[in-house]
Amino acid sequence: MGTEERKAREKERRRKQIIDAAEKIIFSKGLEQSTMDGIAEEAELSKGTLYLYFKNKTELYLAITERGSSMLNARFSKVFTSAHDHTGIELIRLIGETYLTFVRENPNYFKAFMYYESLSDVKELEKSEFAQSCEENRREALNFIIRALQIGMQDGTVDDSYDPKELAVVIWSSTRGITTVSHMKGVGHHFEVLDDMEIPVDALFENFLKLVGTGIATEEARKSR
Amino acid sequence: MGTEERKAREKERRRKQIIDAAEKIIFSKGLEQSTMDGIAEEAELSKGTLYLYFKNKTELYLAITERGSSMLNARFSKVFTSAHDHTGIELIRLIGETYLTFVRENPNYFKAFMYYESLSDVKELEKSEFAQSCEENRREALNFIIRALQIGMQDGTVDDSYDPKELAVVIWSSTRGITTVSHMKGVGHHFEVLDDMEIPVDALFENFLKLVGTGIATEEARKSR
DNA sequence: CAAACAAATGACTGATAGTCAGAAAGTGAC
């Protein structure tokens, strides 16, 4: 009998329903301004039920974060599956573009990422399945970059004097910095400097790609531009 | 009569006294776990008094953030005043090192920076003198980088095909990414990947510098390494 | 010294995260 299965499925559906409601509320008002009562109402459930599915408010927000991070990874994955004839350095560029596009299209998920990274109650996080999954996604994302770099070192478009793992982390981190800034610019007040200087996000990203591109290119690749 | 002056001075002292207490409490327990009552007790004042000096809890934390950002800028400033015989690219390296060292020595201030950047209630921030000052500091920090780049373009250590302003923002942002990651590694749970891969923060930073160094170097500078 | 002003207090209020005893719904055996 598939009762067990069905139960599990229904539990999943409830979970999704709650996350959906939470997203709707939190994405529109921000985490602080959102109440569990409000989310419960949106989900057409009582507050108590929310706590049957999520340990607390943070955990619920982490579920949203996890959803975002999985969406992002799915896009990274697509870069590899849908584009076979690219050089390593092109793949790196594509990954960067994918990231930036994601942040532009989903500023709220990125905000969730930022919140997640600002948490530091280690014990809380260690226990959370969602946080675990976020870490797993991060690991996977890094592997995409490592793969791209290795491809580049094979096809001669990436300087192989770097350790691919170390370089991957560097690229990942610095890209994260760029996306953070471009996110903040969208969100207002922050980084008025960019407006003062009249620097559009695109120019920022292009310069970053030029910098990274030049920085990791092989001698030959640099010359042939 | 210097009564007015003395009053102003005393007001400043109270302010400082409150920020000191807030720092002590918040740095030890984290923002969420800290209460205004607790801070008031530490400051040997009543809660009401806190609100005479700071509009709300966030504003008080912003004051701490501002303090941190000023400390950081003071260090940047020192790079320029205490080291005259450096090339542009060396200055860039020194600024990066200064930043990273600051984050290592003051993870709590950096955490405050991260919190600040996660805020997005624009109206709140626009009104805050502390947020304004943080933005001013950011502007100043960027100017240090721009100056270093211009020096480098003059002395031939930095590729002058970049726009110095744009490049400065790129360097600032990506460095921010690196420091964020190195901060997170210190704080635990986050970025276990780094441990798995056995990548120390120093290696990360060295690679980043190599990347940026190569990326912005002039043809000649690259050859002469 | 007393009136006027300024600074500080802490009891109070409102909001809300999180709990829990009990209601409602579902399940399955007879």
Add this chain to the structure above:
DNA sequence: GTCACTTTCTGACTATCAGTCATTTGTTTG
């Protein structure tokens, strides 16, 4: 169909804490 049992859900309740404000305490000045 109904009864005993399990699972899911509910919403009133509690504890906590940010922020307020009427009152008190301290200071200045004519």
